[in-house]
Amino acid sequence: MNEAKLLERITIDPRIFGSKPIIRGRRLAVEHILGMLAAGDTAETILSGYSWLEPEDIQACLLYARQLAIHPTQ
Numbered sequence: 001m002n003e004a005k006l007l008e009r010i011t012i013d014p015r016i017f018g019s020k021p022i023i024r025g026r027r028l029a030v031e032h033i034l035g036m037l038a039a040g041d042t043a044e045t046i047l048s049g050y051s052w053l054e055p056e057d058i059q060a061c062l063l064y065a066r067q068l069a070i071h072p073t074q
Contacts, residue, residue, distance in 0.1 A: 010060050
């Protein structure tokens with residue numbers, strides 16, 4: 001899956017978490033996934049905790065964070 005398609009999985013909805021980036025319109029914030037990864041959780045552990053989550057969602061979170069690191073003012 002290309003980067004543009006992956007980033008389509010990250011959405012912002014003003015009704016959910018105060019417009020924080022979320023995964024596919026669900027009530028799971030990108031920062032939550034990144035926090036779990038930073039704490040040492042594996043992708044497999046995260047996926048097992050959220051039955052609807054797909055491996056590409058985790059990739060999308062990492063790509064989103066990378067984009068912010070490259071372009072911090074966007």
